[in-house]
Amino acid sequence: MGFLSSSLLLTDAIYKQTSIIVLSIIFISGLIVYFFRKKNHYFIAAWASIKSWIFLAPLLFFIFSFPFPAPLIVLVIMSIYGAKAFFQLMGMYHRNYFVLISYVGIMALGLCSYFHSLTLYNEIPMIVLGSCCLVPILRNNYKRMIQYISITLLSFIFLGWSFMHLGLILNLQNGLYQILYLIVLTEFCDNTNLAISRYFKSYRLFRRIDPKRTLGSTLMSMALTLFLAGAMRFALPDQSDKYWLTAGIVASLGGMFGDLVMTVVRRDAGVKIVGGFVLGRGDFLQRMDRLIFVAPIYYYVMFWIQ
DSSP states (O other): OOTTOOSOGGGOHHHHHHHHHHHHHHHHHHHHHHHHTTTOHHHHHHHHHHHHHHHHHHHHHHHHTSOTTHHHHHHHHHHHHHHHHHHHHTTOTTOHHHHHHHHHHHHHHHHHHHTTOHHHHHHHHHHHHHHHHHHHHHHTOOTTHHHHHHHHHHHIIIIIIITTHHHHHTTSTTHHHHHHHHHHHHHHHHHHHHHHGGGOOSSEEETTTEEEEEHHHHHHHHHHHHHHHHHTGGGSSOOSHHHHHHHHHIIIIIHHHHHHHHHHHHHHHTOOOOSOOSSSSSOHHHHHTTHHHHHHHHHHHHHHHO
16 A cells, blocks of 8 residues: 555554554553553653653544645644744744745655655755855844854754655655654654663663663663564565564664754753643654654665665
8 A cells, every 4th residue: 555545544454453553552551651650750751751642643643544645744744843843942933034944945845755856855955055044145144143054954954854754755665654663663662761761770871961871771672672663564565574673773773863862952952841742741842853863764774675
């Protein structure tokens, strides 16, 4: 089944099977964490995150079930909202020209995904950079312009170009299933790491950036994520070992890298939360940060192993 299906996916047997399995994993995980939520603050944080997905996951499956281009439109909206949160995080949301350039660039990426234009997709970051460089000239102003241009480009690359590789993944066989597959794996890996880090306190990997992340919790969460990747490999067009192993490794390592990079940005900006995220822990940007590295790495690695 390609993503160009003209019917509602809720009637598709594979989509219903995927939805039931994923939602079951979320609800069972939530139930387990719920009973342990009073043990320590690690389980409290894990429960806060999982209960967000208990509400959001059914909504996400329902929205993604609509015929194309509805899933692509949803991804564009998510990308724009993420960019907005990033500008707010950096205290730059009032700089309308740069924010508008970023939004237009993200919509252009969506159009490139729609028309399968990979060449133009990869040229848009240069167009965005050129447009940003015109702003100080047209406004005849130089104050803080290097800072504004740099932040705008960083926002666009992370929350636009990188994240919107999910739109390119839509063009792959069973692309929508692969996106849902990646979302489940990245969230599962993060929440598992958080929940078990109390029991693996030695060899903290990044003491100043993320003191809770240890070598033991990272390896254990990766192992559990790989197990889940193998159990859910039916979502991939090719269920051979190299595909689900690659997906599990990319979701684990790429997700960790994205989370750490955005943690660096937050700590440097001195802002922990930007707005809220439905229910529970974190904000909308924290639900996206793992995918900003997972999406492009997964897209190109899958081409390479083929």
